[in-house]
Amino acid sequence: MIPVGEKFFMDTKYTRGKDLTPSRVIKIPEAYKEYTNVPTVFLPAPVVGGGESIWDVIRKRRSKRRYTGDIMTQKELSQLLWATQGITGRVSGFLLRSAPSAGALYPIETYLWIHRVEDLSMGIYHFNVKRFCLEMIRGGNYSTSLKEACLGQHMLSTCAVAFIWTAVIDRCRVKYGERAFRYIFMDVGHICQNLYLAATAMGLGCCAIGAFFDDEVNQILGLDGITESVIYIATVGKLT
Ligand SMILES: Cc1cc2nc3c(=O)[nH]c(=O)nc-3n(C[C@H](O)[C@H](O)[C@H](O)COP(=O)(O)O)c2cc1C
Numbered sequence: 001m002i003p004v005g006e007k008f009f010m011d012t013k014y015t016r017g018k019d020l021t022p023s024r025v026i027k028i029p030e031a032y033k034e035y036t037n038v039p040t041v042f043l044p045a046p047v048v049g050g051g052e053s054i055w056d057v058i059r060k061r062r063s064k065r066r067y068t069g070d071i072m073t074q075k076e077l078s079q080l081l082w083a084t085q086g087i088t089g090r091v092s093g094f095l096l097r098s099a100p101s102a103g104a105l106y107p108i109e110t111y112l113w114i115h116r117v118e119d120l121s122m123g124i125y126h127f128n129v130k131r132f133c134l135e136m137i138r139g140g141n142y143s144t145s146l147k148e149a150c151l152g153q154h155m156l157s158t159c160a161v162a163f164i165w166t167a168v169i170d171r172c173r174v175k176y177g178e179r180a181f182r183y184i185f186m187d188v189g190h191i192c193q194n195l196y197l198a199a200t201a202m203g204l205g206c207c208a209i210g211a212f213f214d215d216e217v218n219q220i221l222g223l224d225g226i227t228e229s230v231i232y233i234a235t236v237g238k239l240t
Helices: 004-011 054-060 074-085 143-149 169-201 214-221
Strands: 040-042 087-091 094-097 108-114 123-128 133-139 161-168 204-209 228-238
Touching: 054 169, 074 108, 074 161, 074 169, 108 133, 108 169, 143 214, 161 169, 161 214, 169 204, 169 228, 214 228
Parallel strands: none
Antiparallel strands: 040 133, 087 094, 108 123, 108 161, 123 133, 161 228, 204 228
């Protein structure tokens, strides 16, 4: 039997003469996800210029897993969100973001486990890209449940905030068919690298997390894990 990974690679290869466009009709999901009837928080405007040299930031970037437990400011959080998914351009009516995306389809959604952020209650939030605001979808302390969902990784209990990225698969699949599953992981890699670099430039610690029990994280976010599922996580916190 061919291992699933190899089969995936073979079946999603671009090959001359092979059609990868979807064979069934896919209903296009909304381009921007929005939670209505939930508390909304508008963040301070990010600073979009100046700062440390990109070369120094790239050289200094490291995965940092030990945090002081100090509170992050809303301004810092705003800066990180802008670096990862801020709107930075417009081409023929389409809004473009700080990280590239295959076909400018932007299948990735950002959720936050807000643990220690100035004047924000603990809980799970969704980042509304278009309005640049946070939507609180679940209040409460998720440090233990998220730590357990991430195979006991302690940084979920000590971080100021964790970015939890999900993919709305059909946003990308509608154009690329099953090859979309390659592109969504490339997209999220770009986003996470922007987070790493922004956190480094701001003197904050950041660590990517690929090890998690998908179903447990999806349950915490209230997602079905099929049309939309967690694909990557990263913690950010203050350094000593
Ligand atoms: C896809 C991916 C998944 C990762 N998952 C984890 C993880 O679950 N836990 C962790 O502590 N570090 C994780 N890391 C961080 C790596 O361990 C780290 O990038 C690597 O050791 C190199 O160190 P550096 O980032 O400091 O250069 C992950 C990194 C990537 C790119």
